[in-house]
Amino acid sequence: xxxxxxxxxxxxxxxxxxxxxxxxxxxxxxxxxxxxxxxxxxxxxxxxxxxxxxxxxxxxxxxxxxxxxxxxxxxxxxxxxxxxxxxxxxxxxxxxxxxxxxxxxxxxxxxxxxxxxxxxxxxxxxxxxxxxxxxxxxxxxxxxxxxxxxxxxxxxxxxxxxxxxxxxxxxxxxxxxxxxxxxxxxxxxxxxxxxxxxx
Amino acid sequence: xxxxxxxxxxxxxxxxxxxxxxxxxxxxxxxxxxxxxxxxxxxxxxxxxxxxxxxxxxxxxxxxxxxxxxxxxxxxxxxxxxxxxxxxxxxxxxxxxxxxxxxxxxxxxxxxxxxxxxxxxxxxxxxxxxxxxxxxxxxxxxxxxxxxxxxxxxxxxxxxxxxxxxxxxxxxxxxxxxxxxxxxxx
Numbered sequence: 161x162x163x164x165x166x167x168x169x170x171x172x173x174x175x176x177x178x179x180x181x182x183x184x185x186x187x188x189x190x191x192x193x194x195x196x197x198x199x200x201x202x203x204x205x206x207x208x209x210x211x212x213x214x215x216x217x218x219x220x221x222x223x224x225x226x227x228x229x230x231x232x233x234x235x236x237x238x239x240x241x242x243x244x245x246x247x248x249x250x251x252x253x254x255x256x257x258x259x260x261x262x263x264x265x266x267x268x269x270x271x272x273x274x275x276x277x278x279x280x281x282x283x284x285x286x287x288x289x290x291x292x293x294x295x296x297x298x299x300x301x302x303x304x305x306x307x308x309x310x311x312x313x314x315x316x317x318x319x320x321x322x323x324x325x326x327x328x329x330x331x332x333x334x335x336x337x338x339x340x341x342x343x344x345x346x347x348x349x350x351x352x353x354x355x356x357x358x359x
Numbered sequence: 360x361x362x363x364x365x366x367x368x369x370x371x372x373x374x375x376x377x378x379x380x381x382x383x384x385x386x387x388x389x390x391x392x393x394x395x396x397x398x399x400x401x402x403x404x405x406x407x408x409x410x411x412x413x414x415x416x417x418x419x420x421x422x423x424x425x426x427x428x429x430x431x432x433x434x435x436x437x438x439x440x441x442x443x444x445x446x447x448x449x450x451x452x453x454x455x456x457x458x459x460x461x462x463x464x465x466x467x468x469x470x471x472x473x474x475x476x477x478x479x480x481x482x483x484x485x486x487x488x489x490x491x492x493x494x495x496x497x498x499x500x501x502x503x504x505x506x507x508x509x510x511x512x513x514x515x516x517x518x519x520x521x522x523x524x525x526x527x528x529x530x531x532x533x534x535x536x537x538x539x540x541x542x543x544x545x
Contacts (some may be wrong), residue, residue, distance in 0.1 A: 169414050171442030174449040176456075178499050200417045201532060204438055208525070211445060218507070225504030229496070302511045309518055313525055320529055327536045 170204060173211045176218070184214060195321060199328075205321045212314040216307060223303050226296050227289070234291035235274070236261040242277050411435050418535070430535040437528035444521045451513050456506035459495045461513065 175184060188210045197206045239257035240250045263270035278284055293300065361369070379388045411432070419431035455461060477484045496502045507514070 169410075169417050171410070171439055173442075174446045176449055176452060176503055178503050200414075201434070201535075204434075204528075208441065215445075215448075221500055222504040222507040225501055226508055229501060229505070299508050299511060302515060306511075306515060306518055309522065313522065316529075317525075320532065324532060324536065331536070331539060 169200070170207050173207070173214065175214075179214075179218070184210070187214060197321070198325075201324055202321055205317050205324070209314055209317045209321075212310050212317065216310050216314070219303055219307050219310070223300060223307075226299050226303070227292050230292040230295045231288060232261050232265070234295055235264055235288050237295075238288060238291050239274070239277065242281060242283075407439055411439060414438065424538075426538050427535065430531050430538055433531035434528055434535065437524045437531060440524040441521060441528070444517050444524060448514055448517050451510045451517075452503065452506045455509045456495065456502055459493075460509060 173184060175181060188207070191206050191210050191213075195202070195206050195209075197203045236257050239260055240253055243253040243257055244250060260270055260274060264274050275285070278287060379385045414435035415428065415431045418434055419428050422428065451461065474484060496505050
């Protein structure tokens with residue numbers, strides 16, 4: 161879609177090298193279709209909402225990756241706990257746990273073996289995810305705070321569009337009423353009387 | 360707690376120090392409180408002045424009303440400030456993605472001594488800086504996500520400036536339509 165003149169005045173939203181401008185444009189077009197902004201102020205809000213949503217998506221992607229990348233060490237820690245026999249330390253089973261955790265991602269046999277070990281303790285793969293989340297708590301908490309802040313700003317911006325539109329509508333209604341009531345506009349009879357007085 | 364005599368002595372000593380006297384010293388001291396420049400007005404960069412002016416004109420329309428123009432300027436400035444914070448966020452993530460961290464790695468005193476000793480003996484060694492960050496993932500989206508994770512505290516700080524710029528813009532927008540309303544009622 162061809163961008164309007166108003167939008168070229170607004171600063172471009174910066175994207176990461178790995179993000180595509182086309183996807184950003186598609187998101188903005190979707191918001192424009194939905195909100196149908198009129199005037200530069202509404203365009204500004206839509207631009208803002210789109211940038212915020214883009215950042216929300218970026219952080220959500222990041223959240224998933226953070227949990228996924230903690231999977232291996234989470235599984236390793238879990239296996240160290242589960243493989244340990246009475247009298248053994250975590251160090252004794254370290255190598256076995258490391259190898260199994262490494263193989264879990266590529267080897268179906270290793271995956272099956274891990275499932276069996278987990279089921280011996282009434283656990284399943286959600287225990288690995290839980291450990292991965294636990295290990296990433298500090299980062300996830302910070303991410304969540306940022307996401308909440310962005311979501312609240314997005315909602316506020318949406319509210320601002322509505323508020324601005326309502327205020328503009330009210331203003332236009334008042335202007336229309338004034339025109340209909342004849343306040344501030346010269347009526348034909350007034351003009352005629354003015355002409356006769358002048359004569 | 361300081362005694363009366365100590366307080367008096369401190370005050371006497373403080374009076375002797377009147378800050379930097381040379382031009383260079385004063386210039387240096389003027390940047391003492393400078394941290395990141397995000398609270399600087401956007402028009403402080405000349406390139407943005409033109410963009411700001413265009414945006415102000417677009418927002419205000421064909422009016423010469425000084426208050427409307429001022430409100431429009433506030434809105435435009437806040438909008439450009441928002442863009443600047445967003446650019447800073449992306450730049451930080453890109454930098455972390457490229458180098459793995461924001462601050463350059465530091466050498467320990469022992470490593471520096473070893474480096475100097477080796478240099479004196481005519482050898483060049485490349486010491487491994489202490490606290491080197493873990494390797495960055497090579498594949499996307501893991502690499503970008505890891506970069507975001509590494510700059511999270513900085514992003515959180517920038518978020519504060521972003522919220523402030525957004526709040527300033529909202530206030531100015533309210534001021535603008537309040538002004539239009541009051542002008543219409545005149």
